[in-house]
Amino acid sequence: MKTRLIIPLLIAGxxxxxxxxxxxxxxxxxxxxxxxxxxxxxxLPSGFGALVVADSIGKARHIVVTKEGxxxxxxxxxxxxKGIIYLKDKDxxxxxxxxxGFGNYGGTGxxxxxxxxxxxxxxxxxxxxxxxxxxxxxxxxPSKLITKxxxxxxxxTKSIVLDNSGNIYVNIGAYSNSCQEKDRTPxxxxxxxxxxxxxxxxxxxxxxxxxxxxxxxxxxxxxGIRNVVGLDWNQQSNSLFVMQHGRDQLNGLWPxxxxxxxxxxxxxxxxxxxxxxxxxxxxYVYYDQYQKKNIQAPEYGGDGKKEGSKEYINPxxxxxxxxxxxxxxxxxxxxxxxxYRNGAFIAFHGSWNRTPEKQEGFYVVFAPFKDGQPTGEWxxxxxxxxxxxxxxxxxxxKHRPCxxxxxxxxxxxVTDDVKGTVYRILYTGK
Amino acid sequence: xxxxxxxxALLAVPLTLLVQTAAQAQIxxxxxxxxxxxxxxxxxxxxVYSKFCASCHQLDGGGVPNLNPPLSKTxxxxxDKSRLIKIILNGSNESxxxxxxxxxNPMPQLDILKDEExxxxxxxxxxxxxxxxxxxxxxxxxxxxxxxx
Numbered sequence: 137m138k139t140r141l142i143i144p145l146l147i148a149g150x151x152x153x154x155x156x157x158x159x160x161x162x163x164x165x166x167x168x169x170x171x172x173x174x175x176x177x178x179x180l181p182s183g184f185g186a187l188v189v190a191d192s193i194g195k196a197r198h199i200v201v202t203k204e205g206x207x208x209x210x211x212x213x214x215x216x217x218k219g220i221i222y223l224k225d226k227d228x229x230x231x232x233x234x235x236x237g238f239g240n241y242g243g244t245g246x247x248x249x250x251x252x253x254x255x256x257x258x259x260x261x262x263x264x265x266x267x268x269x270x271x272x273x274x275x276x277x278p279s280k281l282i283t284k285x286x287x288x289x290x291x292x293t294k295s296i297v298l299d300n301s302g303n304i305y306v307n308i309g310a311y312s313n314s315c316q317e318k319d320r321t322p323x324x325x326x327x328x329x330x331x332x333x334x335x336x337x338x339x340x341x342x343x344x345x346x347x348x349x350x351x352x353x354x355x356x357x358x359x360g361i362r363n364v365v366g367l368d369w370n371q372q373s374n375s376l377f378v379m380q381h382g383r384d385q386l387n388g389l390w391p392x393x394x395x396x397x398x399x400x401x402x403x404x405x406x407x408x409x410x411x412x413x414x415x416x417x418x419x420y421v422y423y424d425q426y427q428k429k430n431i432q433a434p435e436y437g438g439d440g441k442k443e444g445s446k447e448y449i450n451p452x453x454x455x456x457x458x459x460x461x462x463x464x465x466x467x468x469x470x471x472x473x474x475x476y477r478n479g480a481f482i483a484f485h486g487s488w489n490r491t492p493e494k495q496e497g498f499y500v501v502f503a504p505f506k507d508g509q510p511t512g513e514w515x516x517x518x519x520x521x522x523x524x525x526x527x528x529x530x531x532x533x534k535h536r537p538c539x540x541x542x543x544x545x546x547x548x549x550v551t552d553d554v555k556g557t558v559y560r561i562l563y564t565g566k
Numbered sequence: 567x568x569x570x571x572x573x574x575a576l577l578a579v580p581l582t583l584l585v586q587t588a589a590q591a592q593i594x595x596x597x598x599x600x601x602x603x604x605x606x607x608x609x610x611x612x613x614v615y616s617k618f619c620a621s622c623h624q625l626d627g628g629g630v631p632n633l634n635p636p637l638s639k640t641x642x643x644x645x646d647k648s649r650l651i652k653i654i655l656n657g658s659n660e661s662x663x664x665x666x667x668x669x670x671n672p673m674p675q676l677d678i679l680k681d682e683e684x685x686x687x688x689x690x691x692x693x694x695x696x697x698x699x700x701x702x703x704x705x706x707x708x709x710x711x712x713x714x715x
Contacts, residue, residue: 388621
């Protein structure tokens with residue numbers, strides 16, 4: 137009796153679901169994986185959920201998602217001689233269940249375009265041809281596109297992105313805080329005509345298909361940029377956007393000009409739209425988000441008020457100091473609600489330079505954009521990575537967001553380089 | 567005879583006690599003085615630490631992963647005093663490895679600090695963050711500074 141009742145009910149249930157799937161647009165979310173009970177520990181806007189898709193893979197930096205939904209993740213330091221991790225979801229439940237790897241070098245940069253995977257070490261850039269399923273054809277023999285890039289001890293990572301005209305852009309970070317004669321030394325003046333800028337402190341442009349390029353083959357696309365980790369190509373405005381890591385230690389180096397509170401908030405972490413030839417002014421100026429202008433750096437005669445030269449560009453957006461933007465992604469998917477389309481997600485790794493104030497960051501923010509122009513205030517989108525609201529020292533943070541990527545269905549992926557967790561954020565509407 | 571002995575013994579006990587107490591008091595006084603001196607050095611050292619060291623090495627001495635090395639229980643802090651003093655006087659810009667991790671920010675040269683300030687801050691660091699190691703004196707710093715010149 138019971139079984140006879142269950143079977144028709146089951147059949148009816150299946151038909152109802154199919155009908156709903158066909159006719160109700162929201163029902164396509166049924167294809168999305170189930171989120172973790174606690175949303176993987178993240179605090180998200182209502183309607184969003186999250187799950188952990190991979191864990192403990194190493195110091196996970198930048199990430200790309202293939203159209204099949206598989207992941208490549210660049211590690212800062214290889215694990216078992218594998219610096220690029222390839223993750224596959226074989227059973228389709230959204231959690232990655234096969235992990236392989238290749239590329240025995242540490243680094244940050246990773247980008248996928250037109251069946252080619254681009255990856256960087258801290259002084260070279262490689263490309264790997266992919267097959268029609270976006271799997272690497274020859275893991276051991278990548279093409280060396282760019283070599284012999286300047287690598288200091290500081291800001292040595294080389295983030296990469298491509299445009300739609302066959303060019304690749306590489307960040308070469310300044311191996312200094314503010315180009316002082318004695319780096320990070322209280323009272324030391326700035327070097328005249330900062331010599332670092334010849335080979336670092338900017339974005340260089342190279343050809344995406346030419347082998348063994350170095351400085352002579354590329355051009356310094358934009359200069360006066362201290363260090364960039366998060367960058368992306370805005371497809372609407374067809375232009376390069378980068379997030380600069382602003383200078384440290386205004387109070388520690390110039391205690392007569394800045395108190396500890398000012399030093400915790402200044403200077404701004406800037407989002408720049410870069411055109412060829414732009415100069416953002418490092419190390420001569422920094423952007424003050426309260427005075428809303430470029431201020432002369434104390435190493436170069438500044439006093440915290442004196443405005444810098446007008447030749448330097450202003451940011452598209454300015455965020456509070458020291459938050460350490462490590463990932464930038466312009467969202468082009470349609471899974472998330474309309475307001476997110478073409479807007480910027482920024483992963484902030486979290487500050488260390490706010491002592492004795494508490495540290496800030498450790499979250500992903502969203503800023504609305506249209507045609508490459510910001511259209512409103514930024515807001516915190518995903519928080520809770522640190523596992524505590526009170527991070528006094530970055531070591532207190534359990535996870536720190538780093539890389540961002542968009543899945544083929546419009547899901548947002550976030551890496552963490554402390555525990556090697558990969559998160560996937562979905563819009564469920566619930 | 568027995569009575570005399572007993573009397574002497576009875577007299578001797580309080581006498582000994584008296585002498586012992588006096589000696590102990592003197593030792594305690596000395597230790598207290600030493601402790602005050604040590605405590606002052608720690609207090610002064612903490613002030614220097616907050617101003618010149620905490621922004622990178624953090625208030626808890628834990629450092630910053632990948633950037634600034636921790637100061638707790640490392641051989642660079644607890645080991646050879648002269649090497650430690652020289653790191654302050656000369657700075658350091660090499661990748662020192664601690665527990666398999668390296669740190670990329672340079673240590674600035676802080677020879678602007680006085681001998682006593684360096685002695686204080688190093689004594690503070692060697693006795694904070696879970697560390698326990700001997701104090702460093704101003705004359706030890708001076709000796710290294712003179713050698714350098």
